[in-house]
Amino acid sequence: QKEVEQNSGPLSVPEGAIASLNCTYSDRGSQSFFWYRQYSGKSPELIMFIYSNGDKEDGRFTAQLNKASQYVSLLIRDSQPSDSATYLCAVRPTNAGKSTFGDGTTLTVKP
C-alpha cells in the first residue's frame, strides 16, 4: 500500500465547475496535510495546509480532513483554466519533519 495515494487522473472539468481532488494516507499518526500545485517543470507551490478535522476554506479552495477515515481532499470552486496543473498531496507524520508526497493528480480546466 502506498503511503500517500491520490485519485488517479487526469481529471478534466469545464471552466466554472468544482474540481474535487482526493488523497488517502496510511500512517494513522500523521499530523499535518498539505496541498501543493505544480506546473510542468516548476516547483511545488503551497496552496493550503490543514491539521484539524473538518473544512478549511481559503478563497476558491477548500481543504477537508477526516483523520478517522485517513482522508484529505481539496475542492476548487469556480475552476479556471489557470488552475490546470498537477496537484500534490503531502503528509507529515507526527514529530517528523519530512513530507511524503503522493503521485499527484493532473487537473485540466477546459474553457
Added chain:
Amino acid sequence: EPEVTQTPSHQVTQMGQEVILRCVPISNHLYFYWYRQILGQKVEFLVSFYNNEISEKSEIFDDQFSVERPDGSNFTLKIRSTKLEDSAMYFCASRQGRGGTQPQHFGDGTRLSIL
C-alpha cells in the same frame, strides 16, 4: 515575500563527476530539506537538516550524497560521483520551526542532467 533560492537552475555534468547544488533558505527558518523529482515521477524526500546535523535521511541518500551548511545562509547538496539515474529536479525546502503544522517552502529547483 521571502523565498528559497536555488542555484544553478540547470546543471549539466558528466557521469562520475562531483556536483554541488546550492540553496539559500528563508532567513529565519531552522529546518532544511532536499527533495528530488525524477521526470514524470513523484517528489521524493532525500534528507532533512536541523541544528547543523542531519535529522533524517531516506534510503536514496546513500554515501554518495552529503549536505552542508557552510555558513549562516547557504545549504548545499553534494553528489560525489554522479550516475545517470541522478538526473532529476532537486528541490530545496525550508521550514520555520518546531511544530508539525508549519509548511515547507520550496525553491524553484535545480535541474540536474547527467550525461
